[in-house]
Amino acid sequence: MTQSREEEFARDAAGVAQEQRDIQSKIDAKEHRSFESKDGEDKPPQTGAREYPVPPLPEQHQAKPGIEAKLEPAPMYDAPFYKGSDKLKDRAALITGADSGIGRAVAVLFAREGADVAIAYLDEHEDAEETRRAVEKEGRKAILLPGNVADPAYAEHAVRKTLEAFGRLDVLVSNAAFQEHVPEFEDLTPEQFDKTLKTNLYGYYYLAKAAVPHMKPGASIIATGSVVGLLGNKQLLDYGTTKGGIHAFSRSLATHLAPRGIRVNVVAPGPVWTPLNPADRQAEQVAKFGAQTPMKRPAQPEEIAPAFVFLASPQTSSYITGEILPIIGGYSGG
Template sequence: MTGAQQGFEDRAERVADDERKIQKEIEAKEKRSFKADDDAPPQTGARAYPVPPLPGKHLEKPGVEADLTLKPMWDAPFYKGSEKLKGKVALITGGDSGIGRAVAVLFAREGCDVAIAYLEEEEDAEATKAAVEKEGRKAILIPGDVADPEYAEAAVAKTIEALGGLDILVNNAAFQEHAKSIEDLTYEHFDRTLKTNLYGYFNMAKAAAPHLKPGSAIINTGSVTGLEGSKELLDYSMTKGGIHAFTRSLAGSLIKKGVRVNAVAPGPVWTPLNPADKSGDELQQFGAKTPMGRPAQPEEIAPAFVFLASPQTSSYITGEILPIVGGY
């Protein structure tokens, strides 16, 4: 391991410690509760997906998928690849679990090699790498903090060196922690959210842009909170709205290079992000207020990333925000 890589991993550990500190401060201040309004409607997918009440197990940040009682569904067994991304290389931040893992697997199924960027969730990252390799594609792991511009440059360089190029950047890493009021939102908490969710996206896009060719794509993970706001996610909603504006603005800048930039804005999705935030009754009823009466599973979101990544399917689409919000 190089000295630089050790430095990235040391910083990632410090950031994870900071996230856990913010989490503990919020949890000491509040007890959360939530009750669903209605029973869940019938299933609409290729297979049955879990409906509330969900397990209320709380995770320590940054959240390890392997520790969840109810595992997110990411393998999309009914999704058949058709070489939409044949020969391409993708770098996915937050690629170790949740939406990032599902996207990595479907990209691989479409013929893409994948670099998986993550903070420190080694067990999850190894599982994603194995899943990509099971699809017959190459995968590499790049731990570190996306808020560090030096890490962003190193992650792009390592991807190109190990996998032979870079065609797709997926900005997906995120930090989220509820706060009931602005008085409970410390500057440390606010700063961590902006550093990961905004600085991280900027750093990765800036590092990747010089290497992207005509037909390449950047896909950002936005959120329904960036469209509608959330009274208990003031900072997170602010960053997601910023990501939407960043997407539209960057799209206008990069189209002259033939690079498309779009965003997917999910509603509630069952990933480690929310069990590492909510707990108890509120977590058990996560997603229950959507018209579909449940949260999405990662495999239900990932095909949208394939659609936006592939020049076969979205060659005339840039600067768009694609909501996948369960009928909101």
């Protein structure tokens, strides 16, 4: 792969990010929402190893694809109370969308469990560098792979670079996603529908297709699904379609790859405090993000990442494949 080809991937990724912002701007221009806080709400429960932020959160709205370094409060990804135990010792993982949010938290815990990590991302270079530093702080190797997951050539490139850097590929995490809500069905343009499917569903397919020939028995594929793919969402029609597709594709791929000793599973989170949602919703809605769950708050990335460790490690999930693991704070859609 020549340097000019890598520069081409980077230029393409920057163009895709601009396309995402163009889709977002049409919705932003139309929306004029009202927001009122409610008095007398119950104090949100705290169930974790440390206290997590609860709504109301600071009002904020970002241009896509969203930058974690600008998010307030900063998402909690480092899981200081999580102790590694070599569940992924000397393995290699390729994680898409690993610059921020869930992807970053997964990268950190994979490294803490002994894995080297290829950090695939669009063009959020500052965030990606922070993820690399966090992985290296855990004593493992990391490489950065900017590019567009919807490009099959990039998928081949990312897998090849992972193999060159680490000599193996044991875990593929398909986590990259595009999300933009629509107030009315008429606002869902063919361009947005296509962008969402190409990023979320085709991207998963391209990466899996490139990775599987190099994966050996005991390897694992994990996709990030969503509660939206389980319960639906009236303003996330295209996003919900892709997440439901990811669930179905993973179940089918799991049965197909079982004879080869490759397990395939899905983690389906509810609301999680990452750049994805402030880069979608208006600032007033972001302030109450996650308040509709029984936990009355969004999850933090470090609360989701251990599920990926569980599903990636043959020590903990050798008999688990084709499953969808919801982590949705008790939310039932009611």
